[in-house]
Amino acid sequence: MSIKNIDLSLVVMAAGNSSRFCSSNPTCNHIKKQWLRTQTLPLWQKVANDFSKLYDFKKIIITASKEDFEYMKKISDFEIVLGGNSRQESLKNAIKKVQTEFILTTDVARWNMDKDVWDRMLESFDDSIDCIVPYLNVSDTAMYEGQYINRESLKLIQTPQLSRLSKLKSSLDVQEFTDESSAINYHNGKIIYVKGSPKLTKLTYYEDIHFLNQLPPVSNEIFSGTGFDIHGFEKNKPMFLGGVKIESDFGFAAHSDGDVALHALCDAMLGAIGGGDIGEWFPDNDPTFKNADSKILLKQIYDFILSIGFELINADITILAQTPKISPYKSQIRECIAKILYTDKAKINIKATTTENLGFIGRKEGVSAIANVNLKLTNWKERI
Template identity: 50%
Template structure:
């Protein structure tokens, strides 16, 4: 093992990917793409440490999957790399992008074999087509398509990035700062996933698992003689509201927990703490919309949900259809995939005494199938 750290950049927003799903969360069987790439490279045994940059929204969820070193990235690739380099204590660092997912072990070996020969080792591909720049045909033999991963001397790379100028790769920054680079022939199969159509050009990725992922949510709220009552996203004709930090929509709160449970994303209190004034009195439908967006970004599709409302009062039978329609619209699924049930507790317990309402929700998810594009 060389004195070498691997930095994988995965903090991007996937703005060019043209999908609700961030490309780093596409599933390879059960693994998100970023974990698949990291695990694959870790198995080579070339690295003493692997650092993964992540966006603020993703980092806590990423930590649930593995024990790599995670660093919050930034809005640009270069700033994300600067953040990661603060945790690099090896003499050399290899930097790659999660989107370059099918790097072979032989390709890595060819790069690492040059360690120490230059400040930066840069793989490239030759250009075979005619190249025209600013209406002038130029010598294509002088044009190189630069790839990652790139192998750099850590101290040199850190110094090169101490600038306000933005570079699209490490070697350009190093050369601009007076350092040296050596080019080696790259690998056609190390194709970078930028656009969704690029998935058809990579060969090492398996289809996502077809397993159904289930989650359960449960919540209760006591009645309050102040405020309006909202249940399942619908205003209920009642003399009571709910005691709660938000609007107290116990059905949507239970549903959120079911969705978070199925996706492995924790619980409603982790995302929307009840001691945060930002959520005081908030419409619970807005919280549900936020969760649905996050679930979609992280590569899940909602299959169906089932909600059971336990209430001695108020009577909610006439509201079940509006609840179904409201929730289905937020979830982006057909009305038929949202089931609403209502029951009493036969006057037993706090619900039976008319002191509040309890709700149990179940949700089923599946992975977004990128092979069907």
């Protein structure tokens, strides 16, 4: 088999929740490391693109968390697979989609692929191997459980790792392993070790973010979205607008609390990121969201937006109502929305108008709202 003609698929591991990455730095802004951007590209997309230029893979698969799964499917041309609660579980899910004889796995945390390492892996390939893995030597004196050990015998294992699919599958079913080579080694597979690279240093903690300084800067583009919602009235139901309880004898006929202002804002947020609409996120036929508090729904959407590397510039909401009177509540609504979106009220604008007694709203049968938002990409370089 030619080293340039391996029956090979790629799996990019990107389903982690970045708990270690954000836990030690309050300026993290909730962003997951796989969603740190170079220009507009998130790291997981950059990694997949870089590898696609190195080799003609039969298939490129990217694992995603359950929170990111549907969104990544919307915006990516690669195959997205739902990850699990551990790296190994995510890998097992991805393997189900692989039909090639060999599989290359890499972690998005090792975002800076070194072509020289890849060339060494290809040059080391032969039909008898079960795994090829890059490593680094240890240069410092090493101690384990109170005893000094021979550093010459130590290897720091890196990814990507090239594995025989059949051997990897059978090796993952016994216990939890931290990488492919340890699983295959446990099952007496043939492993070839090749010299790795400092370029493959893993992005684990927030203080590691300086490794990304060599990347092109984050784009300063503005991402805009609009949203609209309308609901008729329902007697003997509380009314909420913009997250604020309104004094009224009726509320909104809706599956949730029917807060048209927050629903329009949710849709505007989702529109700015290409994330679908509120009905996809919170279906009105799902009993989970019966009488749901729309403040909670908006917070869930905005927390997701932060986690994938966007943040709010400003929001502008227009409420169209003949009744009730909105003006007395505008300041409260601004403060409520600003709190949900972790910002100050200067970035939130609330406008209210009537329809001059015209139409559905003018007949005092319901209320509607229009929202416009502007988002920007989180500039992580400003947070170092």
